[in-house]
Amino acid sequence: MQKTILITGASSGMGKAATELFADQGWTVYAGARRVELIPTGDNIHPLHLDVTDHDSNAQFVAQALTQQTRLDVLLNNAGYGEYGPLEEVPLASARRQLETNLLGAADLTQLVLPLMRRQGYGRIINNSSIGGDMYSPLGGWYYVSKHALNVWSDTLDSEIRQFGLRSVVVEPAGTESNWSAIAMQHARTNLTTDSPYRQLTSGFINLFDRFLTTSGATSADLAEVFYRAATDRRPHRRYYNAHADHTVAKFAQAFPGAFAQVINLATKLALHTAKSDVAAEGEALGDSTD
Numbered sequence: 001m002q003k004t005i006l007i008t009g010a011s012s013g014m015g016k017a018a019t020e021l022f023a024d025q026g027w028t029v030y031a032g033a034r035r036v037e038l039i040p041t042g043d044n045i046h047p048l049h050l051d052v053t054d055h056d057s058n059a060q061f062v063a064q065a066l067t068q069q070t071r072l073d074v075l076l077n078n079a080g081y082g083e084y085g086p087l088e089e090v091p092l093a094s095a096r097r098q099l100e101t102n103l104l105g106a107a108d109l110t111q112l113v114l115p116l117m118r119r120q121g122y123g124r125i126i127n128n129s130s131i132g133g134d135m136y137s138p139l140g141g142w143y144y145v146s147k148h149a150l151n152v153w154s155d156t157l158d159s160e161i162r163q164f165g166l167r168s169v170v171v172e173p174a175g176t177e178s179n180w181s182a183i184a185m186q187h188a189r190t191n192l193t194t195d196s197p198y199r200q201l202t203s204g205f206i207n208l209f210d211r212f213l214t215t216s217g218a219t220s221a222d223l224a225e226v227f228y229r230a231a232t233d234r235r236p237h238r239r240y241y242n243a244h245a246d247h248t249v250a251k252f253a254q255a256f257p258g259a260f261a262q263v264i265n266l267a268t269k270l271a272l273h274t275a276k277s278d279v280a281a282e283g284e285a286l287g288d289s290t291d
Ligand SMILES: NC(=O)c1ccc[n+]([C@@H]2O[C@H](COP(=O)([O-])OP(=O)(O)OC[C@H]3O[C@@H](n4cnc5c(N)ncnc54)[C@H](OP(=O)(O)O)[C@@H]3O)[C@@H](O)[C@H]2O)c1
Pocket: 008, 009, 010, 011, 012, 013, 014, 015, 032, 033, 034, 035, 036, 050, 051, 052, 053, 078, 079, 080, 081, 082, 101, 128, 129, 130, 131, 172, 173, 174, 175, 176, 177, 178, 179, 180, 181, 183, 220
């Protein structure tokens, strides 16, 4: 029998790649995002408008799928973004939007699908978190809060729904090619106040992020494969990673919080140093051009 999955954030990156992969594998896919025109189309795909921060939109998304399907196998909570910026300056309204999108949207959709999954006696909630659910760095505070919270929310949910034959699991990607970093770095810039004392740190970290993400090597298609494993493993794991290195970083941060804090302090010094060198180089270049 054809399986059914609901995927959020299907207009870009990992959600888009997952929509294509599950449809290719013969699943019926209900694919939601605000930019519905960017969701892939195809025989098994139903593109639907969805804003996960809006309860009515979530309810309509689930209702549209469930009026057409008699079964629901998987909800993939993938929609998310990074509300980057220094904690002193990120407006709390933006912090709330971050939690509404990355955490409460997933929780709302899950509440909407669980009654059917319980009645069926099968079903799986896959939560796309991040290795940022186990670690942190400067400027990503609210993003890390949202992903740490998503992890503990998923683990608690898992402990409650296993009795019904259901599971809730977490995927933790590291740097992956998508629109995520451009959006996160845009927030890092726009969340700075005029004359912010965090300008140098921000420009240094944006440099480090650019270097780190261009060398990360993971594609959204790679992560779609990880979601597929999480959806189809007979005995699902609590956590899924794309690469061993991602797992190692997450475990290192958890097991050795003091040593991890030292690594982050070093990275922060490096970011500040890089930003200072860039300013000096710009100054020299300006000096050269005016000679
Ligand atoms: N790329 C990375 O390096 C990385 C690493 C770790 C974890 N992640 C996580 O992976 C997930 C997917 O991100 P990505 O890398 O594929 O980024 P992306 O290319 O920016 O895609 C994000 C998706 O989320 C959707 N979205 C955002 N806000 C939404 C809302 N309110 N309602 C519905 N959809 C919404 C966007 O669609 P619309 O704008 O059209 O609504 C888009 O389809 C996110 O949860 C992200 O935090 C990414």
